Amino acid sequence: MTDVTRAEVCTVAVAExxxxxxxxxxxxxxxxxxxxxxxxxxxxxxxxxMTDGICSLVQNVDSVSGEKIxxxxxxxxxxxxxxxxxxxxxxxxxxxxxxxxxxxxxxxxCIGEHAKPKAQLLGMRGAPGNTLSHRTSYWIPNHSPGxxxxxxxxxxxxxxDRAAELGPRTARFHDIHRVISNLGVFDFATPDRRMxxxxxxxxxxxxxxxxxTGFELAIDGEVPETxxxxxxxxxxxxxxxxxxxFINKEVRS
Amino acid sequence: MDKRxxxxxxxxxxxxxxxxxxxxxxxxxxxxxxxxxxxxxxxxDLTVVSYGGPDVGLLCKYGxxxxxxxxxVSLDSIPLEPHFRRARQEGAIPEVRELDEGMxxxxxxxxxxxxxxxxxxxxxxxxxxxxxxxxxxxxxxxEDGEELVAMPAIELDVAFVHQNxxxxxxxxxxxxxxxxxxxxxxxxxxxxxMSCEKIIDTQDFLSEGSIHTLRIxxxxxxGVIEAPGGAHFTECPGDYGRDEKFQSEYAATAxxxxxxxxxxxxxxxxxxxxxxxxxxxx
Numbered sequence: 001m002t003d004v005t006r007a008e009v010c011t012v013a014v015a016e017x018x019x020x021x022x023x024x025x026x027x028x029x030x031x032x033x034x035x036x037x038x039x040x041x042x043x044x045x046x047x048x049x050m051t052d053g054i055c056s057l058v059q060n061v062d063s064v065s066g067e068k069i070x071x072x073x074x075x076x077x078x079x080x081x082x083x084x085x086x087x088x089x090x091x092x093x094x095x096x097x098x099x100x101x102x103x104x105x106x107x108x109x110c111i112g113e114h115a116k117p118k119a120q121l122l123g124m125r126g127a128p129g130n131t132l133s134h135r136t137s138y139w140i141p142n143h144s145p146g147x148x149x150x151x152x153x154x155x156x157x158x159x160x161d162r163a164a165e166l167g168p169r170t171a172r173f174h175d176i177h178r179v180i181s182n183l184g185v186f187d188f189a190t191p192d193r194r195m196x197x198x199x200x201x202x203x204x205x206x207x208x209x210x211x212x213t214g215f216e217l218a219i220d221g222e223v224p225e226t227x228x229x230x231x232x233x234x235x236x237x238x239x240x241x242x243x244x245x246f247i248n249k250e251v252r253s
Numbered sequence: 254m255d256k257r258x259x260x261x262x263x264x265x266x267x268x269x270x271x272x273x274x275x276x277x278x279x280x281x282x283x284x285x286x287x288x289x290x291x292x293x294x295x296x297x298d299l300t301v302v303s304y305g306g307p308d309v310g311l312l313c314k315y316g317x318x319x320x321x322x323x324x325x326v327s328l329d330s331i332p333l334e335p336h337f338r339r340a341r342q343e344g345a346i347p348e349v350r351e352l353d354e355g356m357x358x359x360x361x362x363x364x365x366x367x368x369x370x371x372x373x374x375x376x377x378x379x380x381x382x383x384x385x386x387x388x389x390x391x392x393x394x395x396e397d398g399e400e401l402v403a404m405p406a407i408e409l410d411v412a413f414v415h416q417n418x419x420x421x422x423x424x425x426x427x428x429x430x431x432x433x434x435x436x437x438x439x440x441x442x443x444x445x446x447m448s449c450e451k452i453i454d455t456q457d458f459l460s461e462g463s464i465h466t467l468r469i470x471x472x473x474x475x476g477v478i479e480a481p482g483g484a485h486f487t488e489c490p491g492d493y494g495r496d497e498k499f500q501s502e503y504a505a506t507a508x509x510x511x512x513x514x515x516x517x518x519x520x521x522x523x524x525x526x527x528x529x530x531x532x533x534x535x
Contacts, residue, residue, distance in 0.1 A: 054431070080358070080432065109351065110341070116342070117342055119342065120342055123326065123351055124352060129374065129375030131378075132378065156379060156380070158378040165378065167400075
Protein backbone atom coordinates (compact mmCIF):
# COMPACT_ATOMS: atom_id res chain seq x y z
CA MET A 1 0.00 0.00 0.00
CA THR A 2 2.73 2.40 -1.01
CA ASP A 3 0.14 4.65 -2.60
CA VAL A 4 -1.55 5.60 0.70
CA THR A 5 -1.68 9.39 0.93
CA ARG A 6 -0.75 11.41 3.98
CA ALA A 7 -4.33 12.67 4.12
CA GLU A 8 -5.59 9.10 4.31
CA VAL A 9 -3.26 8.40 7.23
CA CYS A 10 -4.59 11.54 8.95
CA THR A 11 -8.14 10.39 8.28
CA VAL A 12 -7.51 7.10 10.06
CA ALA A 13 -5.84 8.95 12.94
CA VAL A 14 -8.99 11.06 13.26
CA ALA A 15 -11.18 7.96 13.22
CA GLU A 16 -8.99 6.43 15.93
CA UNK A 17 -9.52 9.54 18.09
CA UNK A 18 -13.22 8.68 18.09
CA UNK A 19 -12.69 5.02 19.05
CA UNK A 20 -14.77 4.26 22.12
CA UNK A 21 -17.01 7.28 21.59
CA UNK A 22 -20.21 5.25 21.76
CA UNK A 23 -23.54 7.03 21.51
CA UNK A 24 -22.49 10.68 21.49
CA UNK A 25 -22.55 13.58 19.06
CA UNK A 26 -19.34 13.97 17.07
CA UNK A 27 -18.75 17.41 15.56
CA UNK A 28 -15.89 18.34 13.27
CA UNK A 29 -14.23 21.39 11.80
CA UNK A 30 -12.33 20.75 8.57
CA UNK A 31 -12.52 18.17 5.80
CA UNK A 32 -10.23 15.44 7.11
CA UNK A 33 -12.02 15.30 10.49
CA UNK A 34 -15.36 15.08 8.68
CA UNK A 35 -14.09 12.13 6.65
CA UNK A 36 -12.42 10.49 9.65
CA UNK A 37 -15.55 10.71 11.79
CA UNK A 38 -17.61 9.12 9.03
CA UNK A 39 -15.02 6.38 8.67
CA UNK A 40 -15.26 5.67 12.41
CA UNK A 41 -19.05 5.52 12.17
CA UNK A 42 -18.98 3.19 9.19
CA UNK A 43 -16.52 0.81 10.85
CA UNK A 44 -15.92 0.52 14.58
CA UNK A 45 -18.16 3.25 16.10
CA UNK A 46 -21.59 2.75 14.52
CA UNK A 47 -23.47 4.51 17.33
CA UNK A 48 -21.95 7.98 16.78
CA UNK A 49 -24.46 10.77 16.09
CA MET A 50 -23.75 13.43 13.47
CA THR A 51 -25.55 16.53 12.27
CA ASP A 52 -26.02 17.91 8.78
CA GLY A 53 -24.22 21.06 9.95
CA ILE A 54 -27.54 22.87 10.20
CA CYS A 55 -29.99 21.47 12.72
CA SER A 56 -30.79 17.87 11.87
CA LEU A 57 -29.24 14.71 13.20
CA VAL A 58 -28.73 12.65 10.09
CA GLN A 59 -28.23 8.90 10.14
CA ASN A 60 -26.66 8.55 6.70
CA VAL A 61 -24.28 11.50 6.23
CA ASP A 62 -21.70 9.09 4.89
CA SER A 63 -20.26 11.07 2.02
CA VAL A 64 -18.53 14.44 1.88
CA SER A 65 -17.84 14.54 -1.86
CA GLY A 66 -19.99 11.79 -3.35
CA GLU A 67 -23.48 11.87 -4.75
CA LYS A 68 -26.05 13.57 -2.56
CA ILE A 69 -28.49 11.07 -1.15
CA UNK A 70 -31.84 11.58 0.56
CA UNK A 71 -30.99 12.21 4.23
CA UNK A 72 -32.47 9.99 6.92
CA UNK A 73 -33.19 12.46 9.72
CA UNK A 74 -33.24 10.95 13.20
CA UNK A 75 -33.46 14.07 15.31
CA UNK A 76 -33.70 17.85 15.55
CA UNK A 77 -31.04 20.03 17.12
CA UNK A 78 -31.97 23.70 16.68
CA UNK A 79 -29.46 26.17 18.08
CA UNK A 80 -31.56 26.60 21.19
CA UNK A 81 -30.88 22.98 22.11
CA UNK A 82 -27.19 22.96 21.19
CA UNK A 83 -25.72 24.34 24.39
CA UNK A 84 -27.89 21.97 26.43
CA UNK A 85 -26.33 19.12 24.49
CA UNK A 86 -22.78 20.53 24.71
CA UNK A 87 -22.85 21.45 28.35
CA UNK A 88 -24.57 18.14 29.12
CA UNK A 89 -21.42 16.50 27.82
CA UNK A 90 -22.58 13.88 25.32
CA UNK A 91 -20.23 15.14 22.64
CA UNK A 92 -16.70 14.96 21.27
CA UNK A 93 -15.70 17.95 19.15
CA UNK A 94 -12.68 18.15 16.89
CA UNK A 95 -11.93 21.84 16.47
CA UNK A 96 -9.18 23.53 14.53
CA UNK A 97 -6.46 25.51 16.27
CA UNK A 98 -4.86 28.53 14.68
CA UNK A 99 -2.45 28.39 17.61
CA UNK A 100 -1.94 25.74 20.29
CA UNK A 101 0.57 25.56 23.14
CA UNK A 102 2.21 22.70 25.01
CA UNK A 103 -0.70 22.34 27.46
CA UNK A 104 -3.34 22.39 24.73
CA UNK A 105 -4.49 25.97 25.19
CA UNK A 106 -6.07 26.77 21.85
CA UNK A 107 -6.70 29.96 19.92
CA UNK A 108 -8.95 30.42 16.93
CA UNK A 109 -10.32 33.79 18.01
CA CYS A 110 -7.74 36.20 16.60
CA ILE A 111 -4.01 36.73 16.03
CA GLY A 112 -2.31 39.56 17.88
CA GLU A 113 -3.71 41.63 20.67
CA HIS A 114 -7.43 41.09 21.17
CA ALA A 115 -8.19 44.81 21.40
CA LYS A 116 -6.82 45.38 17.89
CA PRO A 117 -5.94 42.06 16.28
CA LYS A 118 -3.59 41.67 13.35
CA ALA A 119 -6.03 39.08 12.05
CA GLN A 120 -9.55 38.56 13.27
CA LEU A 121 -10.33 34.85 13.07
CA LEU A 122 -13.47 32.97 14.07
CA GLY A 123 -13.93 34.48 17.54
CA MET A 124 -14.54 32.51 20.72
CA ARG A 125 -17.41 30.54 19.20
CA GLY A 126 -18.23 27.72 21.63
CA ALA A 127 -14.64 26.80 22.51
CA PRO A 128 -14.67 28.01 26.15
CA GLY A 129 -17.77 25.97 27.00
CA ASN A 130 -16.76 22.99 24.86
CA THR A 131 -13.39 22.51 26.50
CA LEU A 132 -14.83 22.52 30.03
CA SER A 133 -17.84 20.37 29.15
CA HIS A 134 -16.79 17.42 27.03
CA ARG A 135 -13.97 15.70 25.21
CA THR A 136 -12.17 17.92 22.72
CA SER A 137 -9.56 17.16 20.07
CA TYR A 138 -7.80 19.42 17.59
CA TRP A 139 -7.05 19.15 13.90
CA ILE A 140 -4.09 21.04 12.45
CA PRO A 141 -3.61 20.51 8.70
CA ASN A 142 -0.42 22.62 8.52
CA HIS A 143 1.97 21.76 11.34
CA SER A 144 4.30 24.75 11.81
CA PRO A 145 6.03 26.76 14.56
CA GLY A 146 3.43 29.49 13.93
CA UNK A 147 0.66 27.11 14.99
CA UNK A 148 2.45 25.08 17.68
CA UNK A 149 3.53 28.09 19.73
CA UNK A 150 5.13 28.82 23.08
CA UNK A 151 2.20 31.06 24.01
CA UNK A 152 -1.12 31.53 22.25
CA UNK A 153 -2.18 35.15 21.64
CA UNK A 154 -5.69 34.55 22.97
CA UNK A 155 -7.00 31.54 24.90
CA UNK A 156 -10.32 30.38 23.45
CA UNK A 157 -10.02 26.69 24.41
CA UNK A 158 -8.79 25.72 27.88
CA UNK A 159 -5.56 23.74 28.16
CA UNK A 160 -4.35 21.45 30.94
CA ASP A 161 -2.38 24.02 32.94
CA ARG A 162 -5.31 26.39 33.10
CA ALA A 163 -7.71 23.53 33.84
CA ALA A 164 -5.49 22.55 36.78
CA GLU A 165 -5.71 26.11 38.10
CA LEU A 166 -9.50 25.89 38.00
CA GLY A 167 -9.37 22.92 40.36
CA PRO A 168 -10.64 19.36 40.06
CA ARG A 169 -14.31 20.22 40.56
CA THR A 170 -14.61 22.82 37.78
CA ALA A 171 -12.27 20.93 35.46
CA ARG A 172 -13.82 17.49 35.95
CA PHE A 173 -15.16 17.34 32.40
CA HIS A 174 -12.06 18.89 30.82
CA ASP A 175 -10.50 16.32 28.48
CA ILE A 176 -8.21 17.30 25.61
CA HIS A 177 -7.89 13.95 23.93
CA ARG A 178 -5.72 14.23 20.82
CA VAL A 179 -4.08 16.74 18.58
CA ILE A 180 -3.76 15.47 15.04
CA SER A 181 -1.60 17.28 12.52
CA ASN A 182 -0.37 16.49 9.04
CA LEU A 183 2.83 15.20 10.66
CA GLY A 184 1.70 13.13 13.61
CA VAL A 185 -0.60 12.41 16.50
CA PHE A 186 -0.13 14.09 19.88
CA ASP A 187 -1.65 13.53 23.29
CA PHE A 188 -1.16 14.71 26.86
CA ALA A 189 -0.26 11.38 28.48
CA THR A 190 2.56 12.90 30.54
CA PRO A 191 2.77 13.46 34.31
CA ASP A 192 2.41 17.25 33.95
CA ARG A 193 0.01 17.01 31.00
CA ARG A 194 2.42 18.48 28.48
CA MET A 195 1.88 17.62 24.84
CA UNK A 196 3.56 14.39 23.81
CA UNK A 197 4.42 13.09 20.38
CA UNK A 198 2.29 9.92 20.36
CA UNK A 199 2.95 8.74 16.81
CA UNK A 200 4.59 9.85 13.59
CA UNK A 201 2.84 9.56 10.27
CA UNK A 202 4.73 7.22 7.92
CA UNK A 203 7.65 9.06 6.32
CA UNK A 204 7.87 11.77 8.99
CA UNK A 205 10.90 12.00 11.29
CA UNK A 206 11.12 13.17 14.90
CA UNK A 207 13.50 15.91 13.76
CA UNK A 208 10.97 17.25 11.28
CA UNK A 209 8.27 17.45 13.95
CA UNK A 210 10.60 19.02 16.49
CA UNK A 211 11.78 21.54 13.88
CA UNK A 212 8.25 22.57 13.12
CA THR A 213 7.08 22.84 16.72
CA GLY A 214 7.57 26.12 18.59
CA PHE A 215 7.84 24.50 22.02
CA GLU A 216 9.53 21.47 23.55
CA LEU A 217 7.47 18.34 22.98
CA ALA A 218 7.56 15.40 25.34
CA ILE A 219 9.11 12.51 23.43
CA ASP A 220 9.63 9.22 25.21
CA GLY A 221 11.79 6.59 23.60
CA GLU A 222 11.01 5.13 20.24
CA VAL A 223 8.00 6.94 18.75
CA PRO A 224 5.58 4.55 17.04
CA GLU A 225 4.26 5.02 13.52
CA THR A 226 0.66 6.12 13.00
CA UNK A 227 -1.47 3.20 11.86
CA UNK A 228 -1.96 2.93 8.11
CA UNK A 229 -5.45 2.47 6.70
CA UNK A 230 -6.61 -1.10 6.09
CA UNK A 231 -7.77 -2.13 2.61
CA UNK A 232 -11.36 -1.86 3.79
CA UNK A 233 -10.78 1.63 5.19
CA UNK A 234 -9.08 2.79 2.01
CA UNK A 235 -11.97 1.54 -0.02
CA UNK A 236 -14.49 3.33 2.20
CA UNK A 237 -12.53 6.59 2.08
CA UNK A 238 -11.96 6.51 -1.69
CA UNK A 239 -15.22 5.09 -2.89
CA UNK A 240 -17.89 5.94 -0.34
CA UNK A 241 -16.88 8.91 1.81
CA UNK A 242 -14.61 11.08 -0.29
CA UNK A 243 -14.57 9.90 -3.91
CA UNK A 244 -13.37 13.31 -5.12
CA UNK A 245 -10.42 13.23 -2.73
CA PHE A 246 -11.12 16.53 -0.94
CA ILE A 247 -8.86 15.41 1.92
CA ASN A 248 -5.87 15.35 -0.44
CA LYS A 249 -6.41 19.06 -1.09
CA GLU A 250 -6.40 19.79 2.64
CA VAL A 251 -3.27 17.71 3.30
CA ARG A 252 -0.72 17.27 0.53
CA SER A 253 1.38 14.14 0.51
CA MET B 254 -54.86 44.96 19.04
CA ASP B 255 -53.54 45.94 15.63
CA LYS B 256 -49.78 46.36 16.06
CA ARG B 257 -48.87 47.08 12.46
CA UNK B 258 -46.13 49.63 12.02
CA UNK B 259 -43.23 50.45 9.71
CA UNK B 260 -39.44 50.19 9.81
CA UNK B 261 -39.23 53.99 10.02
CA UNK B 262 -41.55 54.20 13.01
CA UNK B 263 -39.74 51.38 14.78
CA UNK B 264 -36.31 52.92 14.22
CA UNK B 265 -37.58 56.34 15.36
CA UNK B 266 -37.85 54.77 18.83
CA UNK B 267 -34.08 54.31 18.98
CA UNK B 268 -31.93 56.75 20.95
CA UNK B 269 -28.17 57.17 20.95
CA UNK B 270 -26.49 54.77 23.35
CA UNK B 271 -29.30 52.20 23.45
CA UNK B 272 -28.75 48.44 23.70
CA UNK B 273 -30.37 46.61 20.81
CA UNK B 274 -30.51 42.96 19.75
CA UNK B 275 -31.11 41.23 16.43
CA UNK B 276 -32.62 37.77 16.02
CA UNK B 277 -31.57 35.29 13.36
CA UNK B 278 -28.14 33.68 13.22
CA UNK B 279 -25.14 34.50 11.01
CA UNK B 280 -26.56 35.11 7.54
CA UNK B 281 -29.89 33.48 8.38
CA UNK B 282 -33.28 35.18 8.76
CA UNK B 283 -31.90 38.56 9.86
CA UNK B 284 -34.27 41.55 10.07
CA UNK B 285 -32.32 43.30 7.32
CA UNK B 286 -34.97 45.82 6.25
CA UNK B 287 -34.78 47.19 9.80
CA UNK B 288 -30.98 47.13 9.75
CA UNK B 289 -31.07 49.14 6.51
CA UNK B 290 -33.44 51.65 8.13
CA UNK B 291 -31.03 52.04 11.08
CA UNK B 292 -28.19 52.70 8.62
CA UNK B 293 -30.20 55.58 7.13
CA UNK B 294 -30.99 57.02 10.59
CA UNK B 295 -28.77 59.33 12.66
CA UNK B 296 -28.73 57.01 15.71
CA UNK B 297 -25.27 56.05 17.02
CA ASP B 298 -23.23 54.75 19.97
CA LEU B 299 -25.28 51.56 20.02
CA THR B 300 -24.62 48.48 22.09
CA VAL B 301 -25.38 45.63 19.69
CA VAL B 302 -26.14 42.05 20.75
CA SER B 303 -26.18 39.42 18.02
CA TYR B 304 -25.36 35.96 16.79
CA GLY B 305 -23.72 38.13 14.22
CA GLY B 306 -24.07 38.30 10.49
CA PRO B 307 -24.36 41.22 8.04
CA ASP B 308 -26.40 43.12 10.65
CA VAL B 309 -23.20 43.51 12.66
CA GLY B 310 -20.96 44.02 9.62
CA LEU B 311 -23.08 46.86 8.26
CA LEU B 312 -23.59 48.61 11.60
CA CYS B 313 -19.82 48.44 12.18
CA LYS B 314 -19.13 49.80 8.69
CA TYR B 315 -21.42 52.75 9.41
CA GLY B 316 -19.64 53.40 12.73
CA UNK B 317 -22.82 52.95 14.74
CA UNK B 318 -21.49 50.38 17.20
CA UNK B 319 -19.99 51.50 20.47
CA UNK B 320 -20.15 48.13 22.17
CA UNK B 321 -20.58 44.71 20.60
CA UNK B 322 -21.65 41.52 22.41
CA UNK B 323 -21.08 38.45 20.23
CA UNK B 324 -19.60 34.96 20.01
CA UNK B 325 -18.88 35.14 16.27
CA VAL B 326 -19.81 37.22 13.24
CA SER B 327 -20.22 35.11 10.10
CA LEU B 328 -21.88 35.03 6.70
CA ASP B 329 -22.04 31.19 6.82
CA SER B 330 -20.88 30.50 3.27
CA ILE B 331 -18.20 33.15 3.96
CA PRO B 332 -16.92 32.11 7.40
CA LEU B 333 -15.94 35.59 8.60
CA GLU B 334 -18.02 38.74 8.06
CA PRO B 335 -15.55 40.90 6.11
CA HIS B 336 -16.75 44.32 7.30
CA PHE B 337 -16.69 43.10 10.89
CA ARG B 338 -13.20 41.68 10.36
CA ARG B 339 -12.00 44.99 9.03
CA ALA B 340 -13.58 46.96 11.88
CA ARG B 341 -11.90 44.65 14.39
CA GLN B 342 -8.49 44.88 12.73
CA GLU B 343 -8.74 48.64 12.59
CA GLY B 344 -9.75 48.77 16.26
CA ALA B 345 -12.93 50.56 15.17
CA ILE B 346 -15.24 48.93 17.73
CA PRO B 347 -14.58 50.79 20.99
CA GLU B 348 -15.88 48.14 23.41
CA VAL B 349 -15.50 44.57 22.23
CA ARG B 350 -17.34 42.06 24.40
CA GLU B 351 -16.57 38.70 22.86
CA LEU B 352 -18.24 35.78 24.64
CA ASP B 353 -18.72 32.07 24.29
CA GLU B 354 -21.81 31.61 22.10
CA GLY B 355 -23.60 29.80 24.89
CA MET B 356 -22.95 32.66 27.30
CA UNK B 357 -24.85 34.93 24.94
CA UNK B 358 -27.87 32.62 25.12
CA UNK B 359 -27.52 32.46 28.89
CA UNK B 360 -27.44 36.27 29.21
CA UNK B 361 -30.50 36.70 27.01
CA UNK B 362 -32.32 33.94 28.88
CA UNK B 363 -31.50 35.54 32.25
CA UNK B 364 -32.93 38.84 31.02
CA UNK B 365 -35.97 37.05 29.56
CA UNK B 366 -36.88 35.45 32.88
CA UNK B 367 -35.78 38.51 34.89
CA UNK B 368 -32.87 36.97 36.76
CA UNK B 369 -29.72 39.01 37.44
CA UNK B 370 -27.48 36.24 36.07
CA UNK B 371 -27.25 32.56 35.23
CA UNK B 372 -24.27 30.44 36.27
CA UNK B 373 -22.10 28.64 33.75
CA UNK B 374 -18.67 27.07 33.46
CA UNK B 375 -18.16 28.52 29.98
CA UNK B 376 -15.54 31.25 29.99
CA UNK B 377 -13.52 30.06 32.99
CA UNK B 378 -9.84 29.59 32.24
CA UNK B 379 -10.08 31.49 28.93
CA UNK B 380 -9.50 35.07 27.82
CA UNK B 381 -13.26 35.62 27.85
CA UNK B 382 -12.66 36.66 31.45
CA UNK B 383 -10.10 39.33 30.43
CA UNK B 384 -12.03 40.55 27.39
CA UNK B 385 -15.14 41.03 29.53
CA UNK B 386 -13.89 42.73 32.70
CA UNK B 387 -17.47 43.11 33.99
CA UNK B 388 -17.82 39.34 34.46
CA UNK B 389 -17.99 38.14 38.06
CA UNK B 390 -17.80 34.69 39.60
CA UNK B 391 -20.39 33.09 41.84
CA UNK B 392 -19.87 30.26 44.29
CA UNK B 393 -22.41 27.47 44.52
CA UNK B 394 -24.14 27.75 47.93
CA UNK B 395 -24.40 23.97 48.08
CA GLU B 396 -21.91 21.41 49.29
CA ASP B 397 -19.97 21.30 46.03
CA GLY B 398 -18.97 24.96 46.42
CA GLU B 399 -18.07 25.17 42.73
CA GLU B 400 -17.07 28.58 41.41
CA LEU B 401 -18.84 29.53 38.21
CA VAL B 402 -19.20 32.49 35.92
CA ALA B 403 -22.26 34.60 36.78
CA MET B 404 -23.30 35.48 33.25
CA PRO B 405 -25.20 38.75 33.70
CA ALA B 406 -28.62 39.32 32.17
CA ILE B 407 -28.34 41.04 28.77
CA GLU B 408 -31.21 43.47 29.04
CA LEU B 409 -32.14 45.00 25.71
CA ASP B 410 -33.84 48.32 25.10
CA VAL B 411 -35.11 47.15 21.74
CA ALA B 412 -35.20 43.77 19.98
CA PHE B 413 -35.71 43.17 16.26
CA VAL B 414 -36.60 39.80 14.76
CA HIS B 415 -37.80 38.61 11.36
CA GLN B 416 -40.37 35.82 10.89
CA ASN B 417 -41.94 34.21 7.86
CA UNK B 418 -45.52 34.87 8.91
CA UNK B 419 -47.22 37.02 11.53
CA UNK B 420 -50.66 38.29 12.34
CA UNK B 421 -51.43 41.93 13.12
CA UNK B 422 -51.59 41.10 16.85
CA UNK B 423 -47.92 40.11 17.08
CA UNK B 424 -48.02 36.34 16.86
CA UNK B 425 -45.14 35.09 14.75
CA UNK B 426 -44.34 31.96 12.78
CA UNK B 427 -41.05 30.64 11.38
CA UNK B 428 -41.17 28.19 8.47
CA UNK B 429 -37.51 27.17 8.28
CA UNK B 430 -35.85 24.43 10.31
CA UNK B 431 -34.63 26.62 13.20
CA UNK B 432 -36.14 29.38 15.35
CA UNK B 433 -32.71 30.47 16.62
CA UNK B 434 -32.91 32.74 19.69
CA UNK B 435 -35.66 35.05 18.42
CA UNK B 436 -38.07 34.48 21.30
CA UNK B 437 -35.31 35.16 23.83
CA UNK B 438 -34.42 38.45 22.13
CA UNK B 439 -38.04 39.53 22.34
CA UNK B 440 -38.40 38.45 25.96
CA UNK B 441 -35.15 40.20 26.94
CA UNK B 442 -36.25 43.58 25.52
CA UNK B 443 -38.36 46.48 26.69
CA UNK B 444 -39.58 47.20 23.16
CA UNK B 445 -39.99 44.46 20.54
CA UNK B 446 -40.41 44.72 16.77
CA MET B 447 -41.10 41.77 14.49
CA SER B 448 -40.86 42.08 10.73
CA CYS B 449 -42.32 39.32 8.60
CA GLU B 450 -42.56 38.20 5.00
CA LYS B 451 -46.33 38.26 5.09
CA ILE B 452 -49.11 39.22 7.48
CA ILE B 453 -51.85 36.62 7.54
CA ASP B 454 -55.08 36.02 9.45
CA THR B 455 -54.57 34.29 12.77
CA GLN B 456 -56.75 31.37 11.67
CA ASP B 457 -54.39 30.65 8.76
CA PHE B 458 -51.24 29.93 10.81
CA LEU B 459 -51.83 26.19 10.99
CA SER B 460 -52.31 25.87 7.26
CA GLU B 461 -48.80 27.36 6.87
CA GLY B 462 -46.99 25.13 9.39
CA SER B 463 -47.41 22.92 12.45
CA ILE B 464 -48.16 24.32 15.91
CA HIS B 465 -44.44 23.99 16.72
CA THR B 466 -43.64 26.79 14.29
CA LEU B 467 -45.52 29.32 16.46
CA ARG B 468 -42.64 30.31 18.67
CA ILE B 469 -43.45 33.99 19.20
CA UNK B 470 -46.73 34.98 20.83
CA UNK B 471 -48.18 38.45 21.09
CA UNK B 472 -47.00 39.05 24.70
CA UNK B 473 -43.51 39.27 23.16
CA UNK B 474 -44.17 41.85 20.45
CA UNK B 475 -45.07 45.56 20.33
CA GLY B 476 -44.89 46.23 16.63
CA VAL B 477 -45.40 44.13 13.48
CA ILE B 478 -43.85 45.18 10.17
CA GLU B 479 -44.82 43.54 6.91
CA ALA B 480 -41.55 43.37 4.98
CA PRO B 481 -41.53 41.00 2.00
CA GLY B 482 -37.90 40.24 1.22
CA GLY B 483 -37.06 41.84 4.56
CA ALA B 484 -34.37 39.28 5.38
CA HIS B 485 -32.61 39.66 2.02
CA PHE B 486 -29.74 38.91 1.37
CA THR B 487 -29.74 36.51 4.29
CA GLU B 488 -31.75 33.32 3.94
CA CYS B 489 -35.36 33.04 5.00
CA PRO B 490 -36.08 29.34 4.49
CA GLY B 491 -39.70 28.60 3.77
CA ASP B 492 -39.75 31.69 1.55
CA TYR B 493 -36.30 32.06 -0.02
CA GLY B 494 -32.68 30.97 0.26
CA ARG B 495 -29.65 33.16 0.77
CA ASP B 496 -28.80 35.40 -2.18
CA GLU B 497 -25.23 34.12 -2.45
CA LYS B 498 -24.38 36.24 -5.46
CA PHE B 499 -25.52 39.40 -3.74
CA GLN B 500 -23.74 38.37 -0.54
CA SER B 501 -20.46 37.82 -2.42
CA GLU B 502 -20.80 41.24 -3.96
CA TYR B 503 -21.43 42.73 -0.52
CA ALA B 504 -18.46 40.85 0.94
CA ALA B 505 -16.14 42.09 -1.80
CA THR B 506 -16.90 45.72 -0.89
CA ALA B 507 -14.88 45.32 2.33
CA UNK B 508 -11.69 45.32 0.28
CA UNK B 509 -12.57 47.95 -2.27
CA UNK B 510 -13.68 51.42 -1.23
CA UNK B 511 -14.95 52.23 -4.69
CA UNK B 512 -17.06 49.09 -4.80
CA UNK B 513 -18.37 49.96 -1.35
CA UNK B 514 -19.39 53.46 -2.40
CA UNK B 515 -21.28 52.13 -5.37
CA UNK B 516 -22.89 49.36 -3.29
CA UNK B 517 -23.89 51.90 -0.71
CA UNK B 518 -25.30 54.35 -3.25
CA UNK B 519 -27.13 51.60 -5.09
CA UNK B 520 -28.55 49.59 -2.22
CA UNK B 521 -28.30 51.43 1.08
CA UNK B 522 -28.83 55.12 0.36
CA UNK B 523 -32.18 54.21 -1.13
CA UNK B 524 -35.60 53.41 0.32
CA UNK B 525 -36.52 49.82 1.16
CA UNK B 526 -38.98 49.80 -1.75
CA UNK B 527 -36.19 50.85 -4.14
CA UNK B 528 -33.85 48.27 -2.60
CA UNK B 529 -36.39 45.49 -3.20
CA UNK B 530 -37.06 46.75 -6.73
CA UNK B 531 -33.33 46.75 -7.51
CA UNK B 532 -32.91 43.27 -6.10
CA UNK B 533 -35.85 42.04 -8.15
CA UNK B 534 -34.37 43.60 -11.28
CA UNK B 535 -30.98 41.87 -10.89
